[in-house]
Amino acid sequence: DAMVIQNPRYQVTQFGKPVTLSCSQTLNHNVMYWYQQKSSQAPKLLFHYYDKDFNNEADTPDNFQSRRPNTSFCFLDIRSPGLGDAAMYLCATSSSFLSSGTDTQYFGPGTRLTVL
Amino acid sequence: AQTVTQSQPEMSVQEAETVTLSCTYDTSESDYYLFWYKQPPSRQMILVIRQEAYKQQNATENRFSVNFQKAAKSFSLKISDSQLGDAAMYFCAYRSADRDDKIIFGKGTRLHILP
Numbered sequence: 001d002a003m004v005i006q007n008p009r010y011q012v013t014q015f016g017k018p019v020t021l022s023c024s025q026t027l028n029h030n031v032m033y034w035y036q037q038k039s040s041q042a043p044k045l046l047f048h049y050y051d052k053d054f055n056n057e058a059d060t061p062d063n064f065q066s067r068r069p070n071t072s073f074c075f076l077d078i079r080s081p082g083l084g085d086a087a088m089y090l091c092a093t094s095s096s097f098l099s100s101g102t103d104t105q106y107f108g109p110g111t112r113l114t115v116l
Numbered sequence: 117a118q119t120v121t122q123s124q125p126e127m128s129v130q131e132a133e134t135v136t137l138s139c140t141y142d143t144s145e146s147d148y149y150l151f152w153y154k155q156p157p158s159r160q161m162i163l164v165i166r167q168e169a170y171k172q173q174n175a176t177e178n179r180f181s182v183n184f185q186k187a188a189k190s191f192s193l194k195i196s197d198s199q200l201g202d203a204a205m206y207f208c209a210y211r212s213a214d215r216d217d218k219i220i221f222g223k224g225t226r227l228h229i230l231p
Contacts, residue, residue: 042207042221043161090161104151105219107161 003027004108006091012114013081021076021111023091032074033105034066035090043090049074050096078113086115118143120210122222129198130230136183137193137225139208147213150184152193155224156204164206167191169213195227203229 005024013019023032030051035043047056049068063085065077078085091108119142129135141150152164167175167184174182179196195202208222 040205040224040226042223045218048218092161104163104166106163107153109158109160 004091004093004106006089006108006111008111009109010112010114012116013078014116015082016080019078019081019113021078021089021091021113023074023076023108024072025091025093025106025108026072027093027095027106028071029093029095029106030071031094031096032068033090033092033094034064034074034076035092036085037088037090037110046076081113081115083115086113088112118145118148118210118212118220120208120220120222122208122225124225125223126226126228128228128230129195131198131200133198134194134196135198135227137195137206137208137227139191139193139222141189141191141208141210143189143210143212145212145214149211149213150182150191151209151211151219152180152182152191153207153209153221154202154204155207156201161207165193198229200229200231203227 007022033048034046037043045057046060046064047066063079067075088110090110092105094105121140148169150167153161154164155161165175165177165180167182174184181194183192205224205226207224209219211219
């Protein structure tokens with residue numbers, strides 16, 4: 001089945017130790033997103049890729065970076081995790097109107113990040 | 117800027133009963149899309165139902181239906197015959213028809229199903 005896959009599902013890191021979260025998709029969608037979600041809150045968009053174009057939200061800290069080496073994969077790098085970065089990180093994909101796609105975002109199961 | 121408001125942080129409903137979750141939004145655009153997403157305790161977000169603003173007919177998906185009032189900028193979700201598996205966080209979301217790469221979420225409503 002076509003889907004959005006996130007690895008790992010659970011990640012534990014130490015304060016200040018860099019960590020990378022990964023997302024892959026088999027939907028062939030051209031848009032990929034990274035969200036941060038804290039407990040009982042709405043997902044907060046960090047950034048997204050429209051094809052190869054990177055779009056950073058204005059309030060996303062510099063501590064967060066992203067890479068998209070190809071259509072299928074996208075990575076979230078947290079350079080120096082702080083205690084406040086502990087959260088669920090959700091990856092999502094969609095197909096833009098320009099490619100006659102749908103307007104729906106499809107989400108992965110998320111990676112829960114713990115910072116010790 | 118567009119905003120989405122869900123005024124009910126939590127709701128409870130008896131199993132087999134009907135419940136309505138409310139959502140209002142603010143926009144100056146005439147063409148857009150509205151969604152309800154469900155996030156069960158396992159945390160994977162899934163689409164429940166979507167509505168195109170240019171369509172007057174309310175969307176329906178099995179036990180889920182919406183009451184879309186464009187003039188009032190209201191988009192409520194009705195769940196009929198509630199089941200234990202409906203327990204989840206429900207997010208209302210907005211997407212512009214002009215900008216096809218971002219959606220705006222409301223803060224969510226946590227729905228409890230009482231057996």
